[in-house]
Amino acid sequence: MTPFNFFFLLYFLLIPTSGYFQPLEDDGFISGVISNKGLDFAKDLLIEKGIDTIVLLKLPEIENTAQVALVGNAKVVLSDITIKDVQVNSSSVVIGESGIVVVVSGATVDLSMKWKYTVSSWLIGISDHGTASIKVEGMQVGLTLNLKNQEGGLKLSLLDHGCYVGDLSIKLNGGAAWLYQVLIDAFQENIASSVEEGISDKIKEGIEKLDNSLQTLPKQIALDKTAALNVSFVGNPVLTNSSLAIAINGLFTRTSEILVPRSYKNGYKVSSACGGLPKMIKVSIHENVLKSASLVYFNAGKMQIIIDELPDQNLLNTAEWRFVVPQLYKRYPNDDMQINISVSSLPVIQVGYQDIGATLSVDITIDVLEGGEVIPVACISVDVSASCGVEILGNNIAGRLTLQNFSAYLKWSKIGKLHIHLIQVMAANYDGNSLSANRGKAPYIYPTQTRAVGSLVR
Template sequence: MSFFPRSTGALLILLFISLFSNPATCQLQSANTGFISAVISEKGLVFVKDFLVEQAIRSLTSLRLPDIEKSVKIPLIGGVHLAASNIMLDNIDVSSSTIRPSDTGIQIVASGASASLSLKWNYTYSTWFLIPVEVSDNGSAFVQVEGLEVRLTTRVDNQNGNLVLNVTQCVCHVEDIKIILDGTATWLYQGFVIAFENRIRSTMENSIMKKIRDGTGKLDSLLQALPKQIDVGDIAAFNVTFVDDPVVKNSSIEFDVDGLFVPSPKALVGNYLQKQSHSSISSVYCGDSFNMLGISVEEAVFDSASLVLLEQGLFHWIVDKVPNQSLLNTASWKFIIPQLFRKYPNDEMLLNISLPSAPVIKISQKGFVAMIFSEMIVEVLDGDDTIPVACISLGFTVSGAAEISFNKLVGRAGLNDFSLSLKWSKIGNFKMFLIQGVIRVLLNTVVMPYINIHLHKGFPIPVLHGLTLQNARIITTNSTMVLCSDVAFINSSNIT
């Protein structure tokens, strides 16, 4: 067997990504609160607004409005049946748009917009010349719309852990319409304007509002389809259930999620730890100015990851291969533990390492520190027998830092200090300071390099398809880690 089992890489990454997301003696408890908070700042809201307005324009362009028919009386002509068909919204130009979050909801206003429509017209009427004769004609028309304004107000509520988007107001108003008919007589132009100006106005307003409501309905479906948990291999699941309603302020919106890890594939039956302190919007602060997005992760996320690994029995390793293989032979220990060599001369050895408790991870302004307590049983291979000869309690601390690289959370770690004590021995007592050098070599040449290999590979940060993080950085404070980032489109033409 090698130093780490196959799943250890995933375990180390799981522990590390819990950064992004105290002693492990707590039992399963229910806590209706979130351990990860995400804040979309004013800058981020403007980004979202611009995207939604752009998508609305795309969906409205080439929109076909319902046909219109009407009979009118025109002087000297009499009763005329008019019809407008193939009414197409060809273009919309939005000069300004705003987003206004408040306690009553989030309002997006597009104002001062103009639009152009094209349509086909036809008319029929009867006249008498000895006998009744039906007169008809058809052609095309152009409609210029000015002063178009759309107001959309929505609320985002939490419903059983899912986000629900409710439209509380959708208003569309057209200020002015100018109709130009191609190749027509004055009498038809006036009659057409009288018959259809208000109808085109109302039809356009109603069609735009319906299209926008349909779009928000699709967005609501996407929000409700968001998963409540994300599987991390076959080891654990990340609970991303939304907690409480979003907090809407004048220039930001905060979303809280549970954020704890649970064993997979168990159901999300509750949280592991009672919340000690809860981050507020003020804690998700990214320096002198807000980035588009700020995500704060509390230490409790670490605790849950550690507990999952401990409960799954995955804090256990058999060390039988090391870079300096001679260290796993009693001959290398004859001057350190003479009685071991005398009793088992030139026998191969194994190190059976397990963690009786989960690592304790603390976050500070300097980064993170992990305190790990383990037990190492020295086993000798004597023929076909594996004989445990001594158990050493080993405690060590590891410090490190995290950073963002190409949409991945990566990091580095280094050994700070360690301590040894003899728990029991079948070969008599021996001095711990004599073996400190060997243990330090094992930690620095085997354990820490292996951990750093996996930390360097990193863990992909969940980002919506088509988006990428930009100017991302990580800030650590007391008990909290904050990811601050802007987002950008990889290729906006592919976003739908």
Template structure:
């Protein structure tokens, strides 16, 4: 009964743990290079992330000071040589009118068009003329508005030893028009001459923004490859979420495939690695407008059950139940008379152990599980534990799930319970009399224990600051998928990532 509770705990919790990190080498070569978990980001999801990152990136790079001081000399009739200098050119505002992200076989392109930016700068003139015996100079501030600017980059994503490698394929910035307005000094006199700097200012803006893009891509690539390659679940288990193959790009979505299986922290291989993996078509969400889809193969759940079975965690001693009469031979006097006759009014324990890893199957309508367990009936007499009989159980259950905030909650119910006598020291047992008792124990102990966890739910792999909206759960042959839109509120985690790539 407790085995059923733990089983469904593993079923639900393993659904989410896969996404929190990256890659742990599995001991089985048959499963190591296969994908059992897919993450699909649709065009709407890409647009949402693009808008968010564009706004965050703008706020993280301004103010941006252009490093160059621009000088220019000109010979003007009657005045002689005029030296013109602009310095401390700083971009303090950027507005993006429109932007888009486009996927293709060559990579991912992000383009911002109709962009404007505002700059400030210092200007200074000096010249000497034969009309006066000393140098004439003037200086002031200027405001600059850059209009019709286009900024774009194209980058590729590929699997590099289980992590994502980002490579810059192209980047650039094009300035269409510059408007300069001078303040201070005899600005009305020099306005025409300062316009001669338009080309140099435009080139400096284009170069500064392009360099910033290039630096950001390099640092983002370094950040991606430095992500941890394993996530511990507990002291015994980790999850292999290494990327398998390259991301799959279509004209409207990008799919990431990861291994997703549980593996032993102590490098002890699980009993069975013959997981069957069926390639799931990219469109596993029926509503293609959903931003995000996460699909898990039943092999993820079976790897968890095999691992914990190998680690001998699926053994329990049950000595407390709601009806304590069930753990005293007096409560069994009409069910197993010979037990009560031989051990009258003695306390009992139920020693439960699984005879094989639980088997999880996912169909189009539900998650089902089959648990094979042995229940040894123990009599406790004068601090001595006496095994008297062993009953083999085949427990079949099913679960329902629902989204609660960013959690996946649900409940489990018992579908079927079959029994057979494995051995007995007290003679033949009437199994048809024992079956209702075992059913009651599973219903009153195992199921409530499991549902107490499942009702609270377990967190989905959502970055802090993001929340699921209008989520739906879809079951298919051997797969369970969560399809959802997302909303965003301010998150320190995302801000920290953007700081890291500045």
């Protein structure tokens, strides 16, 4: 795991939780909040990945001299000082007005190193070399981070950071008896400082890389050839003593439109009136997001679906309808058909506490396929009101769809009158999962589970 990946996890510590954003007029948001429970989970994951970046870290070579009784002036060099393992005793994450504070305390660090020394005097010259192991106990690491909005992006700042080494012990493999005391007296502080500086530098390096990466985050993501999502950040992240929240603009635009940076106003607020934070993460979508998506796809003429395949393919042949619509079969005997369904006016979308409601006006055009030509023969206008909701059941996502109102009337016809009430009855008993259609002309959603279908209102 690279230092960048380690500190990229810090970014997830700075993403959303309970409560909701109070948007400025005509703005829509996708927002989220991370509660203390979610922050603790992210903190534990962050520490685990952070250890991966520290293990095998090589510290600079240390050289020093010491006067040794009966031996002389000894020059000692410590090299290949490598962190081999890190064990964390306790950790915490605290949110304050100044930023997010992550603290690791009581950590134990195991290191290995090589040593060598030379002693030169007017009498003798002595040299030796070997290895040693080092154990650091009671190490503490802390960092304070802050996130701010910078022209729709995020600016990550490292306000404070540091590492403190507690007790340090050295175990020599070989060497003269006097060497151990020399290492303790002359090198203990050097080794401790090297560990502190090495870990502190890693923290600073990782935050700088993460901040550079945050600056490259796109402000607009193309979803398909029609729509793009404005993912620029709105307002500064909001920190409370129990959560942290961030919002993005979240509005849909045409892919051909160029996102122009705008000035972001202050005053975006997070309300904690949702009643506690029992979940790790909460995400909320303002209804303006859904309305903007609806507007983009409607104006682009993409709210259309052509049905040319059914489980019972005979239903798409005029012969099947000869008793219901005699004129259709008389004018086009044994010809195939297709159903062209298109939304005729901008859908009305309302987001409630537990569900999403929508009112659609749809034109259903019956087309006859004759000699390679598509011939529209009748059009039925349908007004539908429905609501849907999504919930998590164990490891599954369940959908709930309720049909609230349904009305239909004949808009125009080249084949005489149609029995609209039969179509209403068919719609009331229709199982949407039995439909196999050419969905290439419109965005669509596959429901994981249909929970209920509402009653028909005539």
